Amino acid sequence: xxxxxxxxxxxxxxxxxxxxxxxxxxxxxxxxxxxxxxxxxxxxxxxxxxxxxxxxxxxxxxxxxxxxxxxxxxxxxxxxxxxxxxxxxxxxxxxxxxxxxxxxxxxxxxxxxxxxxxxxxxxxxxxxxxxxxxxxxxxxxxxxxxxxxxxxxxxxxxxxxxxxxxxxxxxxxxxxxxxxxxxxxxxxxxxxxxxxxxxxxxxxxxxxxxxxxxxxxxxxxxxxxxxxxxxxxxxxxxxxxxxxxxxxxxxxxxxxxxxxxxxxxxxxxxxxxxxxxxxxxxxxxxxxxxxxxxxxxxxxxxxxxxxxxxxxxxxxxxxxxxxxxxxxxxxxxxxxxxxxx
Amino acid sequence: xxxxxxxxxxxxxxxxxxxxxxxxxxxxxxxxxxxxxxxxxxxxxxxxxxxxxxxxxxxxxxxxxxxxxxxxxxxxxxxxxxxxxxxxxxxxxxxxxxxxxxxxxxxxxxxxxxxxxxxxxxxxxxxxxxxxxxxxxxxxxxxxxxxxxxxxxxxxxxxxxxxxxxxxxxxxxxxxxxxxxxxxxxxxxxxxxxxxxxxxxxxxxxxxxxxxxxxxxxxxxxxxxxxxxxxxxxxxxxxxxxxxxxxxxxxxxxxxxxxxxxxxxxxxxxxxxxxxxxxxx
Numbered sequence: 001x002x003x004x005x006x007x008x009x010x011x012x013x014x015x016x017x018x019x020x021x022x023x024x025x026x027x028x029x030x031x032x033x034x035x036x037x038x039x040x041x042x043x044x045x046x047x048x049x050x051x052x053x054x055x056x057x058x059x060x061x062x063x064x065x066x067x068x069x070x071x072x073x074x075x076x077x078x079x080x081x082x083x084x085x086x087x088x089x090x091x092x093x094x095x096x097x098x099x100x101x102x103x104x105x106x107x108x109x110x111x112x113x114x115x116x117x118x119x120x121x122x123x124x125x126x127x128x129x130x131x132x133x134x135x136x137x138x139x140x141x142x143x144x145x146x147x148x149x150x151x152x153x154x155x156x157x158x159x160x161x162x163x164x165x166x167x168x169x170x171x172x173x174x175x176x177x178x179x180x181x182x183x184x185x186x187x188x189x190x191x192x193x194x195x196x197x198x199x200x201x202x203x204x205x206x207x208x209x210x211x212x213x214x215x216x217x218x219x220x221x222x223x224x225x226x227x228x229x230x231x232x233x234x235x236x237x238x239x240x241x242x243x244x245x246x247x248x249x250x251x252x253x254x255x256x257x258x259x260x261x262x263x264x265x266x267x268x269x270x271x272x273x274x275x276x277x278x279x280x281x282x283x284x285x286x287x288x289x290x291x292x293x294x295x296x297x298x299x300x301x302x303x304x305x306x307x308x309x310x311x312x313x314x315x316x317x318x319x320x321x322x323x324x325x326x327x328x329x330x331x332x333x334x335x336x337x338x339x340x341x
Numbered sequence: 342x343x344x345x346x347x348x349x350x351x352x353x354x355x356x357x358x359x360x361x362x363x364x365x366x367x368x369x370x371x372x373x374x375x376x377x378x379x380x381x382x383x384x385x386x387x388x389x390x391x392x393x394x395x396x397x398x399x400x401x402x403x404x405x406x407x408x409x410x411x412x413x414x415x416x417x418x419x420x421x422x423x424x425x426x427x428x429x430x431x432x433x434x435x436x437x438x439x440x441x442x443x444x445x446x447x448x449x450x451x452x453x454x455x456x457x458x459x460x461x462x463x464x465x466x467x468x469x470x471x472x473x474x475x476x477x478x479x480x481x482x483x484x485x486x487x488x489x490x491x492x493x494x495x496x497x498x499x500x501x502x503x504x505x506x507x508x509x510x511x512x513x514x515x516x517x518x519x520x521x522x523x524x525x526x527x528x529x530x531x532x533x534x535x536x537x538x539x540x541x542x543x544x545x546x547x548x549x550x551x552x553x554x555x556x557x558x559x560x561x562x563x564x565x566x567x568x569x570x571x572x573x574x575x576x577x578x579x580x581x582x583x584x585x586x587x588x589x590x591x592x593x594x595x596x597x598x599x600x601x602x603x604x605x606x607x608x609x610x611x612x613x614x615x616x617x618x619x620x621x622x
Binding site: 014015016018019022023025026029030032033034035138142143144145146165166167168169176178290292297300301304305307308311312315319 | 556
């Protein structure tokens, strides 16, 4: 029985099987280029599963691996990476959100959330308030640093400020919030239905300055008909020289189209439309974030480093042995020509 | 400061490399005429090394002048990638050439390959590039640094593999008679193994940078896919060598194929995507 198991293990540990797995993985990687939605996750899972099995068996039964410390470390590192990456996909969380300046983060407002079946995060416990933000632009609209000012609970009933942006995410409860290039303006509007109670909300305009020429959107109020909005902005935007996008310095006229009516609203203006009254309360700005959660990140890093250290150690000992052999051989005149030149 | 100020340094550096290339061929011709390492061979090697180091220093000046003008390192467009690789490949090959005398004849393969990049860079417009905010990250340096060492070791291995193949060409064998196929093969794979270590480090540093810069450590963009294929091909090459007693010449072809893949990863990807990485904008 043990002999059969051992034979089975040796077959699974074969380096020829490794080669087959590697070829299949290369095919899977090629098919995964660009993350096409039509490509099944199995093109990667199948070869990775096969290689994991092969690696595991090799670690157990292959003396060339398990009796060499460095090589053993490398293969354990590789196996750990595959296992951790799989765990990461089972527990990950990804989403986007657009936050208005002054708005508190609310997980109910996330866009396109995706998560692994084992995700048990604490997004509900994440608390922060979006403050103002600035984005520096060079001439010809070359984007520079983004600075987003956030207010976070300081743990003693007060608030503390944190500045994030570009490659500095906000990290709370393991969730990483990355500012995205997506940001823009949002008029704050109040709608008072005829005979009803006023409600206040925002209409997010398309990304700015990417769609500087197309700042429009529409909204259908409860009990009313569709209203089309166009925002004529003054932000200091210019393509010729450097400028800073700062929502606090911007102003805008809101053009409202409802039925046959076309009206231009300044801040504080109110207008009667079919079904109620619309008031242009303020001009605010919004900033997009990418939310990412993967509890395996730091372990993946450690596993990868462990693997490389093991590989380096293995080659170091191997080359050292070869150098020693070469030195011993150097007494031979033919080798002298090669080694001692 | 005008753009043209960096170009004379570039041309001077490439000229030094060009003369070093000629000396590499002169060296093997002299070696073929003498049965041992004669004083003319040593003198030729010293001159070649001097020119190689001069080329590296001149290219460093070209990169420095451009860096000073633009305010950022050579990380963005193809011209910058090629120019910085000419510097790093030259630097690491000069170090190896100095420290490992046994592989000096491989300069007849390595130097023309470097010069291939040199003639390519001369055909490119040295246009200014924009440094994206996501590139302002220390891990970029680590990633690029390991990548340069990786490609350099790949190049050295390719040089040795090239010698193995050239030895089989009638009439050329005597140029490279100083080492056996087996010794060349062993040395070539040693460098390929070192390349695997640095390729792994490059991928790890790149993943950390990508996580910081774009909120994901792996996205299968053009460069990531190609770099992973290269890593896999080195691993497969090493396993194939272990599993099958592949003939030395086949092994040399495998090394050249891996180098070709690494070359495409570095210098072909800009043709597939607008920037080295998708998140550059």
